[in-house]
Amino acid sequence: MSSGTLYDKVWDLHRVADLRGGATQLFVGLHLIHEVTSPQAFAALEEKRLKVFCPNQTVATVDHIVPTTSQNRPFADPLAEEMLCTLERNCAKHGINLFGLGSGSQGIVHVIAPELGLTQPGMTITCGDSHTSTHGAFGAIAFGIGTSQVRDVLASQSLAMNKLKVRRLWFDGQLSQGVYAKDLILHVIRTLGVKGGVGYAYEFAGPSIDTLSMEERMTICNMAIEGGARCGYINPDSITFDYLKGRRNAPKDEQWDRAIRWWQSLSSEATAVFDDEVRFNSTQIEPIVTWGITPSQGIGVNETIPLTESLLASERQIAEEAFSYMNLKPGMAICGLAVDVCFIGSCTNGRISDLKAAAEIAKGNQVANGVKAFVVPGSEQVAKEAKEVGLDTIFRSAGFEWREPGCSMCLAMNPDKLEGRQISASSSNRNFKGRQGSVNGRTLLMSPAMVAAAAITGEVTDVRKMLPNVE
Numbered sequence: 001m002s003s004g005t006l007y008d009k010v011w012d013l014h015r016v017a018d019l020r021g022g023a024t025q026l027f028v029g030l031h032l033i034h035e036v037t038s039p040q041a042f043a044a045l046e047e048k049r050l051k052v053f054c055p056n057q058t059v060a061t062v063d064h065i066v067p068t069t070s071q072n073r074p075f076a077d078p079l080a081e082e083m084l085c086t087l088e089r090n091c092a093k094h095g096i097n098l099f100g101l102g103s104g105s106q107g108i109v110h111v112i113a114p115e116l117g118l119t120q121p122g123m124t125i126t127c128g129d130s131h132t133s134t135h136g137a138f139g140a141i142a143f144g145i146g147t148s149q150v151r152d153v154l155a156s157q158s159l160a161m162n163k164l165k166v167r168r169l170w171f172d173g174q175l176s177q178g179v180y181a182k183d184l185i186l187h188v189i190r191t192l193g194v195k196g197g198v199g200y201a202y203e204f205a206g207p208s209i210d211t212l213s214m215e216e217r218m219t220i221c222n223m224a225i226e227g228g229a230r231c232g233y234i235n236p237d238s239i240t241f242d243y244l245k246g247r248r249n250a251p252k253d254e255q256w257d258r259a260i261r262w263w264q265s266l267s268s269e270a271t272a273v274f275d276d277e278v279r280f281n282s283t284q285i286e287p288i289v290t291w292g293i294t295p296s297q298g299i300g301v302n303e304t305i306p307l308t309e310s311l312l313a314s315e316r317q318i319a320e321e322a323f324s325y326m327n328l329k330p331g332m333a334i335c336g337l338a339v340d341v342c343f344i345g346s347c348t349n350g351r352i353s354d355l356k357a358a359a360e361i362a363k364g365n366q367v368a369n370g371v372k373a374f375v376v377p378g379s380e381q382v383a384k385e386a387k388e389v390g391l392d393t394i395f396r397s398a399g400f401e402w403r404e405p406g407c408s409m410c411l412a413m414n415p416d417k418l419e420g421r422q423i424s425a426s427s428s429n430r431n432f433k434g435r436q437g438s439v440n441g442r443t444l445l446m447s448p449a450m451v452a453a454a455a456i457t458g459e460v461t462d463v464r465k466m467l468p469n470v471e
């Protein structure tokens with residue numbers, strides 16, 4: 001019997017077969033691909049003389065390896081150039097739509113699919129990238145998959161998956177001014193841990209979620225994976241429908257009304273049964289900054305780095321490792337910690353509302369001496385919208401660099417890298433050792449507005465002190 005959750009309904013609608021061993025063969029509605037995890041998958045198809053099964057339900061872009069200073073071809077890095085050429089060849093050969101550089105729609109895969117209206121409620125979506133969970137913001141069930149699974153989906157438009165349990169994360173109250181969706185999800189991960197969601201899909205719900213924009217919802221679902229959940233989702237509502245209406249691939253005319261009725265029917269029932277539930281009070285969430293080497297090692301900006309003895313026994317070893325790697329001491333305040341690099345971008349926080357929030361802080365201020373600060377729009381569309389409202393000018397006037405769209409220093413598979421032991425204030429999603437391109441570089445995760453505040457002051461700063469009318 002169905003539990004009445006959106007997850008169960010979407011799962012059941014996409015079930016192709018029950019496989020031996022308990023897994024399900026699940027039909028994939030939309031397969032997103034990019035230059036990093038697709039080449040081996042295409043090569044495996046070639047080897048077996050297979051075609052892409054549903055090229056019309058496969059969409060490609062280039063994001064991880066693109067430089068953000070100049071995107072003129074050929075790229076200065078021959079390896080990056082070759083990766084893009086390979087993607088172009090594979091897409092041309094198999095009839096896959098590639099949103100390439102200069103198309104007006106290129107960008108980070110998890111930014112462009114919603115922008116284009118490709119991501120819709122009730123879909124199953126896969127991509128060879130962990131942060132595919134982003135698309136759950138629309139009430140889709142979206143999984144990051146590995147290269148061998150990319151091959152499977154290319155060949156069969158389906159995937160063998162084990163069904164997850166569903167935990168509802170319920171948020172009462174509203175976020176305070178100066179506290180953002182990024183803080184909400186960092187608070188969740190801090191509370192439940194990076195492994196807290198293992199075996200679960202996270203349903204985010206409650207009054208705080210209901211009032212969030214689609215972009216804020218995407219930030220939350222994007223980082224569900226950092227809390228161990230294989231996917232995260234939010235039930236579709238009028239905010240979802242308003243976002244989708246009129247987008248290039250959204251249903252049109254009479255199809256639109258039918259789609260809305262269909263999407264509404266997919267939401268979790270009021271009587272839905274969840275495997276687990278955790279409740280949060282959003283009014284108590286503060287701006288969060290990570291101090292360690294996992295996204296769960298975060299604290300409120302005005303808190304101190306935890307003492308080892310205050311941690312659970314299971315958390316102490318990784319904390320010791322973090323103190324040593326980050327060169328930070330237990331009991332230290334995080335506020336006031338000097339930063340070298342400030343990065344605003346990524347599939348977590350490279351959307352137009354993120355840039356607007358950061359620009360509000362940057363406007364009329366100057367980046368601190370010695371700090372390198374740069375803004376990387378998540379897509380060509382975000383860059384266009386930002387320029388239309390003058391955000392590029394605001395950032396440039398404040399001393400930020402304004403770059404071309406791409407993943408940039410989220411993963412640093414491109415020329416944007418930390419150097420040596422630099423400390424980065426970053427709006428991205430992972431603070432793992434070496435994540436931003438230097439083997440001993442250090443990452444502090446925070447909201448884009450907090451990154452902008454750090455850029456201006458040169459140190460970790462409570463952004464609320466820089467916002468008008470915040471007590």
Ligand code: SF4
Nearest residue numbers: 131346347407410411
């Ligand atoms: S921005 Fe970062 S997390 Fe997102 S797709 Fe690019 S590399 Fe992956």
